[in-house]
Amino acid sequence: MYKYDTYDQAMVDARVAEFRDQTARRMAGDLTEDQFKPLRLKNGLYLQLHAYMLRVAVPYGTLSGTQMRMLGRIADKYDRGYGHFTTRQNIQYNWIKLDEAPDILADLATVEMHAIQTSGNCIRNISSDHYAGAAADELVDPRPYAELLRQWSSFHPEFDYLPRKFKIAVIASETDRAAMKLHDIGIRIVRNETGELGAAFYVGGGMGRTPMIAPLVRGFVPLDQLIHYAEACLRVYNRYGRRDNKYKARIKILVHELGLAEYTRQVEEEFAQMSALGLEPPTAELDRIAGMFADPAFETGLSDQIDRSDPDFAVWLDQNTHAHKITGYAIATISLKPLGGIPGDASAEQIAVMADLAERYSFDECRVTHAQNIVLPHVRKADLFAVWQALDAAGLASANLDLVSDIIACPGLDYCSLANARSIPVAQKIAQRFSDLGRQRELGELKLKISGCINACGHHHAGHIGVLGVDRKGTENYQLLLGGSEGADTSLGKITGPGFDEDGIVDAIEKATDVYLARRDSGERFLDTYRRIGVEPFKEAIYG
Amino acid sequence: MDSPLRFRDDEPVADPAVTVDAFAAQTNATAVRIEPGDDARALLPHLARIALVEVEFNSFGDGRGYSSARILREHGYTGELRAVGEVLLDQLSHLRRCGFDSFAPQAPIDRAAAERAFATWPQVYQKTVDGRTPIWALRHG
Numbered sequence: 001m002y003k004y005d006t007y008d009q010a011m012v013d014a015r016v017a018e019f020r021d022q023t024a025r026r027m028a029g030d031l032t033e034d035q036f037k038p039l040r041l042k043n044g045l046y047l048q049l050h051a052y053m054l055r056v057a058v059p060y061g062t063l064s065g066t067q068m069r070m071l072g073r074i075a076d077k078y079d080r081g082y083g084h085f086t087t088r089q090n091i092q093y094n095w096i097k098l099d100e101a102p103d104i105l106a107d108l109a110t111v112e113m114h115a116i117q118t119s120g121n122c123i124r125n126i127s128s129d130h131y132a133g134a135a136a137d138e139l140v141d142p143r144p145y146a147e148l149l150r151q152w153s154s155f156h157p158e159f160d161y162l163p164r165k166f167k168i169a170v171i172a173s174e175t176d177r178a179a180m181k182l183h184d185i186g187i188r189i190v191r192n193e194t195g196e197l198g199a200a201f202y203v204g205g206g207m208g209r210t211p212m213i214a215p216l217v218r219g220f221v222p223l224d225q226l227i228h229y230a231e232a233c234l235r236v237y238n239r240y241g242r243r244d245n246k247y248k249a250r251i252k253i254l255v256h257e258l259g260l261a262e263y264t265r266q267v268e269e270e271f272a273q274m275s276a277l278g279l280e281p282p283t284a285e286l287d288r289i290a291g292m293f294a295d296p297a298f299e300t301g302l303s304d305q306i307d308r309s310d311p312d313f314a315v316w317l318d319q320n321t322h323a324h325k326i327t328g329y330a331i332a333t334i335s336l337k338p339l340g341g342i343p344g345d346a347s348a349e350q351i352a353v354m355a356d357l358a359e360r361y362s363f364d365e366c367r368v369t370h371a372q373n374i375v376l377p378h379v380r381k382a383d384l385f386a387v388w389q390a391l392d393a394a395g396l397a398s399a400n401l402d403l404v405s406d407i408i409a410c411p412g413l414d415y416c417s418l419a420n421a422r423s424i425p426v427a428q429k430i431a432q433r434f435s436d437l438g439r440q441r442e443l444g445e446l447k448l449k450i451s452g453c454i455n456a457c458g459h460h461h462a463g464h465i466g467v468l469g470v471d472r473k474g475t476e477n478y479q480l481l482l483g484g485s486e487g488a489d490t491s492l493g494k495i496t497g498p499g500f501d502e503d504g505i506v507d508a509i510e511k512a513t514d515v516y517l518a519r520r521d522s523g524e525r526f527l528d529t530y531r532r533i534g535v536e537p538f539k540e541a542i543y544g
Numbered sequence: 545m546d547s548p549l550r551f552r553d554d555e556p557v558a559d560p561a562v563t564v565d566a567f568a569a570q571t572n573a574t575a576v577r578i579e580p581g582d583d584a585r586a587l588l589p590h591l592a593r594i595a596l597v598e599v600e601f602n603s604f605g606d607g608r609g610y611s612s613a614r615i616l617r618e619h620g621y622t623g624e625l626r627a628v629g630e631v632l633l634d635q636l637s638h639l640r641r642c643g644f645d646s647f648a649p650q651a652p653i654d655r656a657a658a659e660r661a662f663a664t665w666p667q668v669y670q671k672t673v674d675g676r677t678p679i680w681a682l683r684h685g
Contacts (some may be wrong), residue, residue, distance in 0.1 A: 005683070007667055007679045007682065008679075010666045010667060011665065011666070011667065011669070011679075014664060014665055014666055018664055024584075035604070035632060035634075038604075038605060083609060091656060121605070121607075150670045151680075154669055155638075155665060155669065156669075157610065157638035157639075157641035157642050157670070157672055158607075158610045158611055158614055158638075158642055158669055159607070159610075160607065160610075160638055160670070161604070161605055161606065161607025161610065194580070236609055238608065238610070238611050239583075239608055239611050239612075240606055243606055243608075270573060273618070274618075277618060277671070278671060279671050281668070281678070281680035281681075282681075282684055284684045285680045285683060285684060288683065309636055317646075336554065450554065478622070499631075513605070
């Protein structure tokens with residue numbers, strides 16, 4: 001894992017001091033709310049329906065046990081005992097007091113954490129593959145590149161007042177577990193014909209009200225030009241992205257309006273000019289960072305045997321663990337989607353349990369996934385039963401990874417000032433309807449995503465089944481989308497037809513799954529069947 | 545308006561700043577004003593005769609002026625670069641990093657506060673145009 005040196009620590013400490021001063025000036029009336037708003041947003045502090053919400057950055061989703069434990073302590077000390085893990089691999093606290101926010105940032109800084117640029121019209125926290133460093137299919141660990149980009153984007157003086165927010169994801173495997181092409185910039189680390197590593201840049205993807213899949217702008221950027229290529233992409237956007245309409249201000253609209261060829265031409269021109277300026281950190285810096293992401297001391301010669309005699313454990317094992325690159329190890333996912341729970345929520349006590357397990361069984365490391373779960377990336381297979389027992393005792397052993405109840409949902413109208421409809425109760429009703437785990441397993445992989453408004457924080461466009469909450473003449477109404485995907489085969493879901501009320505949407509989803517069960521070919525997932533037979537049979541069943 | 549906060553030693557330019565469009569035609573002009581939608585690169589052929597560039601911030605949230613300033617400095621402009629308009633205390637350190645050395649904020653900022661703002665960051669992560677050595681260079685001497 002990356003460790004701060006004195007420079008990194010000094011920067012984060014300076015940020016805490018700056019924000020403490022800004023907060024004091026706001027409370028003294030020296031800053032207007034309009035002036036203070038972008039400053040607090042750049043420290044992750046939103047004013048929501050009931051209180052301030054603080055979003056803490058988890059760079060590329062990676063946490064040590066100590067960091068995880070601190071997140072639990074903050075939930076306990078400053079919130080109502082809960083934290084909410086988000087689709088950007090971050091964590092949010094929903095009940096924060098403004099005057100305590102600087103103290104929280106100071107507490108975070110003691111464990112090399114912060115809330116820098118987790119909101120606002122700037123470069124946001126860099127996300128990555130939650131199986132990085134553990135997955136069998138990755139070319140290299142993508143996180144060193146994400147860390148290099150994190151440092152470059154932190155307090156970048158030119159890009160602090162962009163037209164709109166800017167999200168970057170970095171992956172290094174064929175399987176895309178980070179929805180890379182649905183980011184403003186998606187980077188895939190690739191190897192060229194001569195065996196050198198480089199970065200493929202996809203620019204202009206995103207969800208929101210105008211979902212777009214990012215097109216490839218450059219297939220191979222040499223790694224010693226990564227930073228200033230990103231800088232060129234950003235500068236063209238900062239200069240020419242639309243500022244007249246908030247809803248057309250994301251880079252996807254610029255790329256779309258200019259056309260891919262013209263946007264690319266402008267980036268290449270800017271890039272050529274920047275190449276002489278010495279903006280790029282030396283490769284020694286990338287090497288320094290990469291050294292901190294070296295494999296932990298894996299044991300060799302371990303057995304792959306696992307005692308499956310406990311049937312509940314066996315179900316969890318089959319559903320929530322994933323192949324590791326090293327024999328005798330597994331990647332274990334802790335589901336934060338218990339029946340009746342709030343997707344992504346964990347109590348302070350549960351966070352502490354997960355911190356302990358990371359320390360004891362996973363080389364002091366855990367990950368936040370964009371599906372709002374937690375990963376223990378490096379668990380000995382021989383330890384999985386003990387891990388499962390500890391999870392089970394803490395209410396964390398739901399064996400539903402990637403099943404219909406593993407729902408992504410935004411906070412919705414229960415918390416969010418932008419939302420038009422509630423998301424959480426809908427997620428709970430759907431999970432309740434499909435509560436039988438055997439039935440869920442029969443349905444297989446089924447990614448269900450719910451957003452409470454068109455901003456799409458719940459990624460509804462990318463769900464095999466998506467639900468979008470809208471406000472229709474003052475009542476909550478839910479639209480159904482089918483056929484979205486965020487993987488290597490990224491696609492955007494399509495709205496099936498008129499929306500439903502809260503119970504109606506649950507019925508409609510159940511009917512869609514019935515169509516799947518009736519029409520599937522052997523080995524097909526819900527998404528595969530949908531792609532093969534099209535939307536019509538689903539529409540007939542739902543509206544017929 | 546109060547006289548601008550200047551962080552350079554030469555004498556202020558007395559000429560009024562003209563628009564980017566007018567500047568090319570007025571061959572004796574030495575001061576020019578960039579509006580948010582203007583392309584700073586249009587000035588590159590004329591850098592040798594420019595003594596003052598004013599960059600207008602109609603709104604503090606419109607960040608185009610940061611790129612305009614940096615582009616001019618990257619191309620060797622050494623004259624005065626002044627941020628004008630809705631320029632707030634909390635923006636000064638970034639503006640300075642992008643090459644501004646003069647500030648004419650709508651709401652006055654005192655010099656001591658401005659100097660404290662410049663000192664917000666003990667070090668910096670990026671190489672820009674302000675001559676500061678980025679952290680990656682300090683790490684690798």
